[in-house]
Amino acid sequence: MPGTGTEDLLRQLAPQVLGAVVRRYGHFGTAEDAVQEALLAAATQWPEQGIPASPRGWLITVASRRLTDLLRSEQARRQRESTVASWALPDQWLAPAADDPPTGADDTLILLFMCCHPALSAASQIALTLRAVGGLTTAEIARAFLVPEPAMTRRISRAKQAIAASGIPFTLPKPPDRAERLSAVLHVLYLIFTEGYAATSGPSLQRGELTAEAIRLARIAHGLLPDDSEVTGLLALMLLTDARRPARTGPHGELIPMAEQDRGRWNAACIAEGVALITGALPHGPTGPYQLQAAIAALHGEALSADATDWPQILALYELLMQISDNPVVALNHAVAVAMVHGPAAGLALLGELAGDERLAGGHRLPTVRAHLLEMAGDQAAARESYLAAARRAGSIPQQRYLNTRAARLADSQST
């Protein structure tokens, strides 16, 4: 997905052009198709004919013409089927507008809010965000998520229908809803990132394009809302996590745990940027989950060796995170931090409490952590069993290989 100059320019303009067309003519769903066609036309014409004097204006003009054509076909189809496209005016339109008049820069933000509308499923929110704000084609999104293209096409078109049916106007959410809607947007960007970072299925562990796209979108959100410390925290978290990517897999794609990674291969510039962002954001509060996770990632990133890691500080941050987050993965990481500070037995005791959590049941995460802590405690036979149990449940091939290798290593050391 990172590409030529034209491609980068088009991806950057995509949400601005869509915002301008929807603001002018409405029809979010059809306008989105029209903009994609305009982007495609530009991608083929500009490299040959040169970039027009006003690329944004060119795209808006072409997309508007295409929208007219698409609406004409819809109209013809409707008349054949004698259906009428009518919709009740949403209540919010009847109330006097209290907001300041919107600016062009708000359009991208409005689109983010629209694409992450609560009426949509998480999968639809992600797909629509990547298309409408990210400017990716359906084929690219389908490839990134290892989904057949027709299925992704249906998912996106259902998402657009849901948005049309919800009747939401093209405007920023009202202040009372704003925080909740923003948290949905951040969650979607986070999911895009984690999907790229730890692919939930398939042969390749990291799909770097998705992480790069998530970071690009988070940068846009941070640019639009520079004073929101959770947006800053999310961007910092992504940068600090992605910084470890070069060291996270070996030459054959095998997974390397953080303690064994060559820290010289971590991306120092990304760490520096992430640390600077989170250091700047933390004093401004309120301190939300993304800032806490970024602060934890920053402590890892700044440790020159695994032994030099400030585990007491990390444990303190996980304890704060536990207070505001009911995420079982956070609880697992908290147990690891407890083990690093107070010894593996204390960590294993916490894992016992998590065994009943349905959200972890059947997954590989709990047995993986248990295996590591058992290994730390010196119980090699139990650790081996737990690694094998985790391997059976892991979805991605590199994860399975990593866990089986750990189990085999323990078997070898037992027999010698």
Added chain:
Amino acid sequence: MKYMLLMFGSQQDYDALTGSPAPGKPAWSPQEAAAMGAFMGSFSQDLAESGELVDARGLTAPVHARRLRLESGVPVVTDGPYPETEEVLAGYWIIECDSFDRATEIASRLADCPGPEYVRGVAKVDVRPIAESRDELEL
């Protein structure tokens, strides 16, 4: 005195003008469309120079229209409310001149507007005096 000159067109007329033929309405050639555009431009320019032009606007394709009406007291929006053959307002000039006859004379210049014969054969423009005040409307 102000007058409004109104031009009409259906979605099919817009289609033909932008190069998509409709039944009985062959597509305009790019040369024909350009000649019409140039004529309209100089028509408005002449009015601006004589000081008689107040405003001139063309409307986007009828398919972009929204209609609001009340249904049991609730506003309901219809997207694209016009059948594709229905002639609707396509553009207008507001001019300020001395008399209805002068406004009509100005409008008659539009007879020279170039275009395909089938369009010229049925072309029309309406001239409407604009009320100067509510009194004139006897409201």
